[in-house]
Amino acid sequence: MSRTVYVNGEYLPEEEAKISVFDRGFLMADAVYEVTSVLGGKLIDFAGHAERLHRSLALLDMRQPVTDEELLAVHRELVARNGIEDGLVYLQVTRGNPGDRDFAFPDPDKVKAGIVLFTQSKPGLADNPAAKTGMKVISIPDIRWGRRDIKTVQLLYPSIGKMMAKKAGCDDAWFVEDEGVVTEGTSNNAYIVKGGRIVTRQLSEDILHGITRAAILRFAREAQMVVEERAFTVAEAQAADEAFVTSASAFVMPVVEIDGVALGSGAPGPVTRRLREIYLEESRKAAI
Structure with missing residues (x-):
């Protein structure tokens, strides 16, 4: 069954999810990520992951493309849409698509950061043998x-x-x-x-x-x-x-x-x- 993923403000079937070939996360690994566990359909330590995301973005002079409240809502929506009982929510924020490949960073106020989230179902995550x-x-x-x-x-x-x-x-x-x-x-x-x-x-x-x-x-x-x-x-x-x-x-x-x-x-x-x-x-x- 196809998962629903979140890409730059849209909920999409995974096979329709696309990013630009010029996105710096794709070209230069110019991106940060977080992985939040889900147990019993609920998020584990979301606040801690959000705080660390702020830190990573700040150290790289990147902007968070959505608020924490919006980010939490996206996490919960993906968990619900994909029926995740136990599993993970993967979040990635990239510096975005400046329009062409260049080693120099684009102005963070002129290029919107990219954001991708998807879930992974891991039944029995807490019962790993x-x-x-x-x-x-x-x-x-x-x-x-x-x-x-x-x-x-x-x-x-x-x-x-x-x-x-x-x-x-x-x-x-x-x-x-x-x-x-x-x-x-x-x-x-x-x-x-x-x-x-x-x-x-x-x-x-x-x-x-x-x-x-x-x-x-x-x-x-x-x-x-x-x-x-x-x-x-x-x-x-x-x-x-x-x-x-x-x-x-x-x-x-x-x-x-x-x-x-x-x-x-x-x-x-x-x-x-x-x-x-x-x-x-x-x-x-x-x-x-």
């Missing part, structure tokens, strides 16, 4: 551009990283800088647990400011868990009791092996399991 077995990850060099805190559509190397993991018989990859320091996963924030202490890299331009990350750290502290925001190495991760990743679509996902080294018992640990329970419970309560 990997949450019970855990993920295996490999480490790969982090050769991405420096502004990883801006959620752009420049995802070629993360895609390559996922394919490298797949070829190695694993599920995902963690990006690693000099001296084995972990930045984050290909599409998620990375954590380790040692002696009951949760460790994750501090916010900076080096990592994405994850919406799920912010919620998890808040819930962890409310549950009287100790959180350390600092860098850690692959070696430190391999010696940890547990590890996990967070993202809008995976929520809290345990990691049980890093570069062939099993962590702890080789199964998802108690801290990770508890954080996933808390996150899903609290997020469902606050969903809109």
Whole structure:
């Protein structure tokens, strides 16, 4: 069945959705995006995603083409039209179509930003079997551009990283800088647990400011868990009791092996399991 998508102010059947070949998002990856999860037909942490969208757009001197209220209405309309119970809403804002290809940015007041939204149905999204077995990850060099805190559509190397993991018989990859320091996963924030202490890299331009990350750290502290925001190495991760990743679509996902080294018992640990329970419970309560 054809989905309804939203393109530059219109709701359209997906096969009729089109953008210009001169759109800078298409030509230069000059665009940002957000992915909001849907559970039980409701949006998870929409406000957080909207706030991060503002930040990404501001850092790139782009204009948001619709208000937050209009954006929320589009999200809800697409969820309703496409009958999404569990799944995702993908949002992309591009710098727009200046009329011809040029490396120089067009004046943001003279070119209207483009906007595209579509849904993906993911029945049982919160019941991913990997949450019970855990993920295996490999480490790969982090050769991405420096502004990883801006959620752009420049995802070629993360895609390559996922394919490298797949070829190695694993599920995902963690990006690693000099001296084995972990930045984050290909599409998620990375954590380790040692002696009951949760460790994750501090916010900076080096990592994405994850919406799920912010919620998890808040819930962890409310549950009287100790959180350390600092860098850690692959070696430190391999010696940890547990590890996990967070993202809008995976929520809290345990990691049980890093570069062939099993962590702890080789199964998802108690801290990770508890954080996933808390996150899903609290997020469902606050969903809109």
